[in-house]
Amino acid sequence: MHTIVVDLGYGDAGKGTVVDRLCASGPVRAVVRFNGGAQAAHNVVTTDGRHHTFAQFGSGTLQGVPTILSRLMLVDPLALAAEADHLAALGVPAPYALLSVDRAARLTTPYHAAANRLREQARGAARHGSCGMGIGETAAYALAHPEDAPTAGDCTSRPRLLRKLRLLRDRLADEFGRRLPAPPPEDCADAFTAFARAVTLTGDGHLARVLHEGPVVLEGAQGVLLDEWHGFHPYTTWSTTTFAGAETLLAEAGSEARRLGVVRTYTTRHGPGPHVTEDPELAPLLPEPHNGHGPWQGAFRTGHFDGVAHRYAVDACGGVDALALTHLDAPRRCPQLRLVRAYDTVGTQLPTAPPGDLGRRAALTERLLKARPARWDVPGPDPAVWSEAVGEVLGAPVVLESHGPTAADKREVQRRIPACRAAVIQEGNSERIRS
Structure with missing residues (x-):
């Protein structure tokens, strides 16, 4: 069972x-x-x-x-x-040999984490108790932009991944009116494509x-x-x-x-x-x-x-x-x-x-x-x-x-x-x- x-x-x-x-x-x-x-x-x-x-x-x-x-x-x-x-x-x-990841799983990125921390800091004494790791921002962005939210499957295509990462970074930066404290999309894309090579990606x-x-x-x-x-x-x-x-x-x-x-x-x-x-x-x-x-x-x-x-x-x-x-x-x-x-x-x-x-x-x-x-x-x-x-x-x-x-x-x-x-x-x- x-x-x-x-x-x-x-x-x-x-x-x-x-x-x-x-x-x-x-x-x-x-x-x-x-x-x-x-x-x-x-x-x-x-x-x-x-x-x-x-x-x-x-x-x-x-x-x-x-x-x-x-x-x-x-x-x-x-x-x-x-x-x-x-x-x-x-x-x-x-460890990676013991891991498989559904291609449709949404990705949490350094841009989500940076936005999460800025938003929590802005709440001052009224903080919600976030972990500061970008989970809420990942979910919110996927709801607002379902076609543009990066997924595990996107990591197999560097051009597609880069496009989505740049768009994500720019949208969040525009929302906060400042540059996000996070690495450039090119560096993220390198790490994410390495992730796709290391794990087993699965589908339906x-x-x-x-x-x-x-x-x-x-x-x-x-x-x-x-x-x-x-x-x-x-x-x-x-x-x-x-x-x-x-x-x-x-x-x-x-x-x-x-x-x-x-x-x-x-x-x-x-x-x-x-x-x-x-x-x-x-x-x-x-x-x-x-x-x-x-x-x-x-x-x-x-x-x-x-x-x-x-x-x-x-x-x-x-x-x-x-x-x-x-x-x-x-x-x-x-x-x-x-x-x-x-x-x-x-x-x-x-x-x-x-x-x-x-x-x-x-x-x-x-x-x-x-x-x-x-x-x-x-x-x-x-x-x-x-x-x-x-x-x-x-x-x-x-x-x-x-x-x-x-x-x-x-x-x-x-x-x-x-x-x-x-x-x-x-x-x-x-x-x-x-x-």
């Missing part, structure tokens, strides 16, 4: 380490990336102490599992080269064939609470972070998958925006070796388990089949951790809305910025109690428990998954029943 791995929080819940475990317990034919781009930061630590922060390569790479970057990914060839170099230094013999039918060859893990990026339509606007990402993108790819191939939602025993957020259960006293008790203050995102913020927000994430994406619960070692180190069940001004349930209604999301954001925890439990240090409590709040069984950073620190738990679950998934103005 295929598995889709999605974060039910603000990101950083441990998607990478969960994917690594799924690949270690295999067999897994490939890891498919289906949203986001080079701003992803999925940390994997091996049992022999090696560490890599996965951005575009799938988090099964250190297990030798190939990666497919689907057409829904935003691909940054320069960041990809740096990541490949680090993987090679960790002992992956030929490739992913469908792989899906029919064996189990595949579809690895999401960011978290549902940052989703472009369901997140707390404007503190969101230009990406669909729910299961929708993965299920679109699966449906095209006539396949289905288990929906696996990932949460921590405590809720974290990088940068500004609502974080109702934030508690500054927790940060020194729960240090984050692979997460910290980012020059563009801002501070890494720690809070108690936010059952209200995570339940909203489950509802917003139409339900989950099962859960992976990470950081189960934390309650032993911090037994005062709470599981928050209600807010003072909102209650126990946040209202969902169809995609596209950003006004309602912004109004909800304003309410959440003023909300405070009103009702909570203290499950204590026992991991089993935490798993049962989280499963009860989110309405799905915890089937993977993580007590540490490596694949060996995780164990599968035999809990009953309902044989048939009906959920209404809203997509635009249409509704479909998933069972």
Whole structure:
């Protein structure tokens, strides 16, 4: 069975380490990336102490599992080269040999990144918490100029690529009224054409064939609470972070998958925006070796388990089949951790809305910025109690428990998954029943 791995929080819940475990317990034919781009930061630590922060390569790479970057990914060839170099230094013999890229995938360029940083700087104190890597600019430009937005396939034709890069640079420079701090298009074209020679570019039918060859893990990026339509606007990402993108790819191939939602025993957020259960006293008790203050995102913020927000994430994406619960070692180190069940001004349930209604999301954001925890439990240090409590709040069984950073620190738990679950998934103005 295929598995889709999605974060039910603000990101950083441990998607990478969960994917690594799924690949270690295999067999897994490939890891498919289906949203986001080079701003992803999925940390994997091996049992022999090696560490890599996965951005575009799938988090099964250190297990030798190939990666497919689907057409829904935003691909940054320069960041990809740096990541490949680090993987090679960790002992992956030929990282690019494990990678295939859909020709239709949009490219993130230095011009997108430069525009992203200028735009975020212009917001001053009202920053959105961008990663500063050009993801939103890539998506926005592709929406405004779909025929001119460079793709992975364009890298096989230097003249066509150069034309698109020059047009992109000039349009963004005109918008900001200044020259962008980025290399000339000729230099970018050299690097991008080298990328096209190094990877395997694919087209229609490739992913469908792989899906029919064996189990595949579809690895999401960011978290549902940052989703472009369901997140707390404007503190969101230009990406669909729910299961929708993965299920679109699966449906095209006539396949289905288990929906696996990932949460921590405590809720974290990088940068500004609502974080109702934030508690500054927790940060020194729960240090984050692979997460910290980012020059563009801002501070890494720690809070108690936010059952209200995570339940909203489950509802917003139409339900989950099962859960992976990470950081189960934390309650032993911090037994005062709470599981928050209600807010003072909102209650126990946040209202969902169809995609596209950003006004309602912004109004909800304003309410959440003023909300405070009103009702909570203290499950204590026992991991089993935490798993049962989280499963009860989110309405799905915890089937993977993580007590540490490596694949060996995780164990599968035999809990009953309902044989048939009906959920209404809203997509635009249409509704479909998933069972």
